[in-house]
Amino acid sequence: MGIIEKIKEIEAEMARTQKNKATEYHLGQLKAKIAKLRTQLLEPPKGSSGAGDGFEVTKFGHGRVALIGFPSVGKSTLLTMLTGTHSEAASYEFTTLTCIPGIIHYNDTKIQLLDLPGIIEGASEGKGRGRQVIAVSKSSDIVLMVLDASKSEGHRQILTRELEAVGLRLNKRPPQIYFKKKKTGGISFNSTLPLTHVDEKLCYQILHEYKIHNAEVLFREDATVDDLIDVIEGNRKYMKCIYVYNKIDVIGIDDVDKLARQPNS
Numbered sequence: 001m002g003i004i005e006k007i008k009e010i011e012a013e014m015a016r017t018q019k020n021k022a023t024e025y026h027l028g029q030l031k032a033k034i035a036k037l038r039t040q041l042l043e044p045p046k047g048s049s050g051a052g053d054g055f056e057v058t059k060f061g062h063g064r065v066a067l068i069g070f071p072s073v074g075k076s077t078l079l080t081m082l083t084g085t086h087s088e089a090a091s092y093e094f095t096t097l098t099c100i101p102g103i104i105h106y107n108d109t110k111i112q113l114l115d116l117p118g119i120i121e122g123a124s125e126g127k128g129r130g131r132q133v134i135a136v137s138k139s140s141d142i143v144l145m146v147l148d149a150s151k152s153e154g155h156r157q158i159l160t161r162e163l164e165a166v167g168l169r170l171n172k173r174p175p176q177i178y179f180k181k182k183k184t185g186g187i188s189f190n191s192t193l194p195l196t197h198v199d200e201k202l203c204y205q206i207l208h209e210y211k212i213h214n215a216e217v218l219f220r221e222d223a224t225v226d227d228l229i230d231v232i233e234g235n236r237k238y239m240k241c242i243y244v245y246n247k248i249d250v251i252g253i254d255d256v257d258k259l260a261r262q263p264n265s
Contacts, residue, residue, distance in 0.1 A: 063111050179215065
């Protein structure tokens with residue numbers, strides 16, 4: 001059974017399991033299993049040389065911005081208008097097949113803007129060119145998510161979910177959890193405030209899933225199981241994301257006003 005099939009099987013089991021006090025330990029372990037499998041999924045195939053054609057773009061300037069969005073949402077047009085770099089735009093999907101860089105000159109700074117191929121649902125599992133797109137996004141300083149105003153909420157959720165699945169946390173700060181592996185001494189579990197999502201037993205079970213038997217864990221906030229798994233994995237990237245809305249002429253002025261008032265938009 002492949003990694004993707006295993007993930008789908010565990011997700012199906014989680015969907016079937018009722019959420020209550022009795023099942024929270026079991027669900028915590030399943031979440032840890034999925035996180036481990038997703039990490040394996042992101043490792044490049046053995047014998048491959050890296051990200052693939054057109055994706056090895058040298059970092060340039062004072063900052064790097066990744067343009068992310070669904071196919072045909074207007075990323076190439078935006079790159080051309082902001083940087084003067086020609087990126088082919090057409091009415092059919094997947095016009096951009098590689099990573100096209102451009103430079104924005106703002107005051108005395110140079111900002112590198114990368115037009116990436118459109119992401120599709122399932123990108124985190126390697127569909128389309130998802131894996132390469134996500135690898136370049138991780139090397140950026142900020143994500144510019146371009147959305148179609150008429151489908152913005154659904155698309156925004158799908159893209160956020162795909163990026164979360166590969167360890168990119170948008171507009172979030174790292175959890176306030178201190179975690180350090182040790183060679184001996186067992187597991188030391190402490191918190192500076194009452195915890196409502198995680199207790200000592202659940203923490204032990206998740207660490208056991210990672211075959212960690214000696215560690216120091218200190219919660220400085222009421223964090224969740226997902227936060228704890230993120231800290232143990234240690235490969236999460238916390239990034240700012242700005243949401244850019246295109247095709248606003250297809251929705252009413254009230255909806256435009258609503259979108260404009262959303263955070264980071």
